[in-house]
Amino acid sequence: MGGKVTSGQELTGRAVQAARAAGATGAEAFFESARGVTLQMHNAVVRSYQLWDSAGLGLRVLAGHRLGYAYTSDLSPAGVAEVIASSLASAAINTPDPWHELPGPSLPPEVPDLADGRMASVGVQAKAGLLARAERAASEPAAVRVLGCEYGDQDRVIAVANSRGISGDYRSTSAYLRVEVAADGAGETQAAQEFGYARGPGGLDPEAVGRHAAQKALDRLGGRPAPTGEGAVVLAPLAACQLLAQVARLLSGEAVLKRRSPFAELLGERVADPELTIVDDPLTASGPGSRPFDAEGVGSHRLAVVRRGTLASFLHNHYTGRRSGQRPTGNARRSSYRGTPEVGASNFILPAGNHSPERLLAAAGQGLHVTELLGLQNTSGATGRFSAVAIGRRIRDGMPGQAVRETVVSGHLVDVLARIKMAADDLRFLPGAQAVGSPSLLLDSMVIAGT
Amino acid sequence: MSAALVDGGTATLAECVPPDLAARVLAHALRRRGGYAELYAEHRLSEGVSADEGHIDRVTTGVQRGLSVRVVCEATSALAFTESMDEASLLATAEAASEAVGASAVAGTPRVRLTPAASPAGAVTQRSLPGPDRVALVERGDRAARAADPRIRQATIFLGTITQHVVVARSDGRYVTDTRHRLRYRVQAVARARQGGRTGIGTYAPGATEGFEFLRRCTPETIAMRAAKQALSQLEAGPAPAGQMPVVLGNEAGGVLVHEACGHGLEADAVLRGGSLYASRVGERIGSDIVDVIDDGAFPGGWGSAGFDDEAELAGPTMLVEAGRLAGFLCDRASAAALAVPATGNGRRASFRHPPLSRMTNTYIGAGEASPGEIIAATPYGLYAPSLSGGQVDPASGSFLFSAREAYLIRDGRLDHPVWGATIAGSALDVLSDIDMVGNDLRVGAGNCAREGQRVFVGIGQPTLRIARMVVGGTEYRASRADSHETG
Numbered sequence: 001m002g003g004k005v006t007s008g009q010e011l012t013g014r015a016v017q018a019a020r021a022a023g024a025t026g027a028e029a030f031f032e033s034a035r036g037v038t039l040q041m042h043n044a045v046v047r048s049y050q051l052w053d054s055a056g057l058g059l060r061v062l063a064g065h066r067l068g069y070a071y072t073s074d075l076s077p078a079g080v081a082e083v084i085a086s087s088l089a090s091a092a093i094n095t096p097d098p099w100h101e102l103p104g105p106s107l108p109p110e111v112p113d114l115a116d117g118r119m120a121s122v123g124v125q126a127k128a129g130l131l132a133r134a135e136r137a138a139s140e141p142a143a144v145r146v147l148g149c150e151y152g153d154q155d156r157v158i159a160v161a162n163s164r165g166i167s168g169d170y171r172s173t174s175a176y177l178r179v180e181v182a183a184d185g186a187g188e189t190q191a192a193q194e195f196g197y198a199r200g201p202g203g204l205d206p207e208a209v210g211r212h213a214a215q216k217a218l219d220r221l222g223g224r225p226a227p228t229g230e231g232a233v234v235l236a237p238l239a240a241c242q243l244l245a246q247v248a249r250l251l252s253g254e255a256v257l258k259r260r261s262p263f264a265e266l267l268g269e270r271v272a273d274p275e276l277t278i279v280d281d282p283l284t285a286s287g288p289g290s291r292p293f294d295a296e297g298v299g300s301h302r303l304a305v306v307r308r309g310t311l312a313s314f315l316h317n318h319y320t321g322r323r324s325g326q327r328p329t330g331n332a333r334r335s336s337y338r339g340t341p342e343v344g345a346s347n348f349i350l351p352a353g354n355h356s357p358e359r360l361l362a363a364a365g366q367g368l369h370v371t372e373l374l375g376l377q378n379t380s381g382a383t384g385r386f387s388a389v390a391i392g393r394r395i396r397d398g399m400p401g402q403a404v405r406e407t408v409v410s411g412h413l414v415d416v417l418a419r420i421k422m423a424a425d426d427l428r429f430l431p432g433a434q435a436v437g438s439p440s441l442l443l444d445s446m447v448i449a450g451t
Numbered sequence: 452m453s454a455a456l457v458d459g460g461t462a463t464l465a466e467c468v469p470p471d472l473a474a475r476v477l478a479h480a481l482r483r484r485g486g487y488a489e490l491y492a493e494h495r496l497s498e499g500v501s502a503d504e505g506h507i508d509r510v511t512t513g514v515q516r517g518l519s520v521r522v523v524c525e526a527t528s529a530l531a532f533t534e535s536m537d538e539a540s541l542l543a544t545a546e547a548a549s550e551a552v553g554a555s556a557v558a559g560t561p562r563v564r565l566t567p568a569a570s571p572a573g574a575v576t577q578r579s580l581p582g583p584d585r586v587a588l589v590e591r592g593d594r595a596a597r598a599a600d601p602r603i604r605q606a607t608i609f610l611g612t613i614t615q616h617v618v619v620a621r622s623d624g625r626y627v628t629d630t631r632h633r634l635r636y637r638v639q640a641v642a643r644a645r646q647g648g649r650t651g652i653g654t655y656a657p658g659a660t661e662g663f664e665f666l667r668r669c670t671p672e673t674i675a676m677r678a679a680k681q682a683l684s685q686l687e688a689g690p691a692p693a694g695q696m697p698v699v700l701g702n703e704a705g706g707v708l709v710h711e712a713c714g715h716g717l718e719a720d721a722v723l724r725g726g727s728l729y730a731s732r733v734g735e736r737i738g739s740d741i742v743d744v745i746d747d748g749a750f751p752g753g754w755g756s757a758g759f760d761d762e763a764e765l766a767g768p769t770m771l772v773e774a775g776r777l778a779g780f781l782c783d784r785a786s787a788a789a790l791a792v793p794a795t796g797n798g799r800r801a802s803f804r805h806p807p808l809s810r811m812t813n814t815y816i817g818a819g820e821a822s823p824g825e826i827i828a829a830t831p832y833g834l835y836a837p838s839l840s841g842g843q844v845d846p847a848s849g850s851f852l853f854s855a856r857e858a859y860l861i862r863d864g865r866l867d868h869p870v871w872g873a874t875i876a877g878s879a880l881d882v883l884s885d886i887d888m889v890g891n892d893l894r895v896g897a898g899n900c901a902r903e904g905q906r907v908f909v910g911i912g913q914p915t916l917r918i919a920r921m922v923v924g925g926t927e928y929r930a931s932r933a934d935s936h937e938t939g
Contacts, residue, residue, distance in 0.1 A: 042724065045526055045527065046527055047526055047527055047528065048527070048528050048529070048530070048806060049527070049528070049529035049530065049548075049551040049552065050529075050530045050531075050805075050806060051529070051530065051531040051532070051547055051548070051551065052532075052804070053531075053532070053533070054517075054532070054534060054804060055534065056515075056534075068510060069509070069510065069511040069512075070511065070512040070513060071511075071512075071513040071514070072513065072514045072515075073514065073515045073516055073517060073534045074514060074516055074534070075534075076535075079514070082514070083514070086512040086514075087512070089512070089582060090510035090511060090512055090582070091510070092582070093500075093507070093510055093582040093583055093585075093586050094507055094508070094509070094510045095506040095507045095508065097506075097508070124551070145725055147724045147725060147726040148724055148726075180726070182725065182726060189728075191726065258503065258504070258605070259605070260641075338497075338513055338515075340509065340511065374843040374852070375842060375843035375852050375854075377843075378840055378842065378843075378854045380652065382641060382650040382652055383650055385872070387852075387854070387874055387924065388843075388852075389843060389850070389852050389876075405850065406850055406876065406922075408852065408874065408876070408924055410924075449693075449924055
């Protein structure tokens with residue numbers, strides 16, 4: 001892989017120089033390569049192998065205050081020449097915007113090791129073995145059928161260079177297991193999935209993933225709608241992550257600048273309990289979203305978003321930070337080399353507290369224990385209102401009770417932060433475009449609609 | 452942005468992978484073992500212009516080009532791809548796929564003969580447009596949205612086109628080329644009556660597998676007005692009612708319901724894995740007898756249309772539900788073989804990097820006889836939702852929840868007043884049976900559908916429909932608290 005790193009950095013450097021030579025007043029090249037494998041298993045047979053080996057280049061150019069963007073998967077000299085011409089043609093028809101500027105170099109941070117060096121030496125058969133173990137564990141209970149099992153890994157190299165002197169690259173690896181099951185009960189079927197995530201295949205626990213998937217599906221059998229009303233809610237880590245992902249989305253400087261965020265006027269205001277802190281931490285060793293620099297090449301650092309209950313910062317890339325009169329926070333994010341730098345969290349984390357999850361149920365007394373939320377992507381950016389189908393169980397006298405179905409929880413994201421009363425010690429990450437980490441949370445009240 | 456690039460794409464792809472080279476690559480892929488090999492090459496040019504805050508803010512152009520080889524041997528398949536189009540890279544890609552499914556020994560290279568077939572796709576008249584003209588089209592939508600009403604405070608406009616050239620070659624002899632020109636125009640309008648007042652958001656985003664001629668029939672001004680009206684309706688809206696009631700879905704609800712609540716359960720790969728409600732129910736009644744559900748990969752101009760699917764099968768209509776009875780499933784080639792039925796032209800992939808899955812193309816509920824006005828007039832009390840903003844379905848149980856983007860209370864057969872925050876919930880197994888009126892105004896809209904990490908373009912449609920009973924989750928009980936946060 002060493003060769004690839006050099007080539008990414010070389011390629012971005014050459015593309016920036018060539019864009020300048022072609023008339024760009026500023027240029028930034030973003031290179032991304034990914035290789036890996038995806039395996040799918042069903043009934044102990046690998047049904048599908050997908051071999052990945054992909055690379056591409058995204059180029060941002062400035063012609064004065066006009067910004068242009070183009071990308072290509074064709075990294076031949078002709079392909080690179082074409083992407084330069086296309087980006088300059090884009091700039092020529094864009095509106096000039098004086099806030100467009102490329103960032104300059106920043107101090108390199110101390111970065112944890114993001115690559116599992118042993119991943120390359122794990123053969124396909126060993127990876128299929130992990131799947132077989134997960135599938136066996138999931139099909140242990142008689143009522144459970146495994147619908148599908150997937151293993152995937154990726155070895156990525158990112159390189160960024162710009163005409164103000166930024167030039168860097170890094171390598172990161174990841175591996176995941178996903179198991180999807182159905183449980184058949186009296187006259188009903190319930191499905192569930194579980195995943196495991198690590199830097200490499202050696203960090204995955206296939207039995208745990210399979211067992212948890214089966215348990216989740218079994219737990220959903222026999223559900224009934226919960227009674228309608230307001231009640232305490234305990235969010236299990238993944239459900240809490242789902243809700244916090246929506247909070248992160250509305251704390252983006254882009255949403256705030258365009259007044260599409262209910263947090264827009266709340267900077268410096270009390271938004272939560274004085275005990276509550278939320279950070280965006282790109283440098284934590286365990287975070288799926290960790291990286292030494294962001295998608296514009298700005299060096300990573302830990303950012304307090306909510307500090308002791310006060311909204312301390314929005315997330316900004318270079319453009320939104322400057323334009324809003326705040327500071328860029330190193331939160332440029334690209335979906336891939338095909339996308340322009342937007343704003344996004346790296347690892348958006350609500351840190352673990354020191355209570356056990358059982359302690360949160362006991363403190364709730366009566367209410368709802370939510371393990372998963374469906375439909376949150378419909379949360380309104382302008383208002384922050386959400387409603388989502390809740391999967392989980394009722395809480396009766398501090399203990400888990402009847403499973404629920406056709407139950408909707410609704411509320412407002414600003415309100416949700418203020419209602420967080422306790423955090424447990426079971427922090428878990430939800431990987432994704434923006435990784436989110438949270439422990440179980442107790443919310444003192446939410447609107448629950450069922451019967 | 453240049454026209455040369457578009458035409459260059461056509462020439463480059465067909466010249467890169469002519470039938471004789473494709474035949475050599477497929478033969479190489481079958482040297483070890485395996486009954487079937489397939490090659491899929493793609494050149495995709497994506498161009499986008501968007502405006503926000505009254506001016507153009509993003510102009511982007513992108514090219515993706517590559518080729519994958521898939522080898523299928525009994526129950527196992529392997530896919531490898533390359534982004535370098537020289538012969539050595541293509542043979543190495545075939546080798547990698549062949550190694551993944553096969554034993555290490557080379558058994559011998561079979562002979563593969565390919566017969567080219569031309570795409571039956573309809574003519575696209577205006578395929579490309581210079582950058583400044585695209586900018587002008589976006590500015591027209593921006594002006595129209597802002598001029599619609601003084602309460603429209605923001606508008607974002609996006610015009611995107613994709614020109615996708617594909618070559619598919621199969622070891623059973625088929626070699627096809629297909630070109631898909633897609634265009635989408637999206638307007639989002641934000642309305643606010645006064646500072647600190649309620650915010651209304653309207654989105655309208657039609658798309659078609661057509662050229663720029665689409666925007667002469669469906670103009671930027673019409674699209675902008677539709678989005679603005681939707682946003683404004685929410686300013687005057689009262690709280691939504693709660694409880695079980697008839698729901699009339701307008702034709703701009705776009706068939707989200709049929710796509711989510713029913714379509715995914717009819718994808719044959721899901722059926723084969725045992726994850727579908729509809730497995731082994733062909734011939735059974737699953738809907739009321741006025742309900743037909745059709746998937747048509749050749750629907751004229753449909754967002755999910757193509758000449759051939761991504762496995763070189765001719766695109767065309769498949770009856771899924773006929774007069775309320777389950778008539779068939781959506782099949783890619785592998786699932787069709789497993790179910791012993793003909794392939795239906797539903798083998799689709801997100802890109803050359805992905806294997807084909809059984810996917811919807813343009814899926815819709817067929818038109819009936821009632822006019823939309825007659826349906827509302829026949830409804831003493833209920834909810835009318837002209838458009839939905841997406842939703843969520845639990846595939847195993849079939850329970851779903853959708854949010855209405857725009858909704859009105861029906862009283863005494865007339866639209867009484869707009870309501871906001873309405874959600875509708877139900878169960879996929881019941882909803883088709885509960886349809887008791889079907890309108891004559893079929894419209895097929897544009898959507899993106901993601902499954903197993905693959906995002907494909909789909910048409911989703913329906914005429915105006917009445918569902919006799921649905922659970923409407925109202926706003927009443929939470930209105931007071933949520934309103935206090937309406938800072939926008």
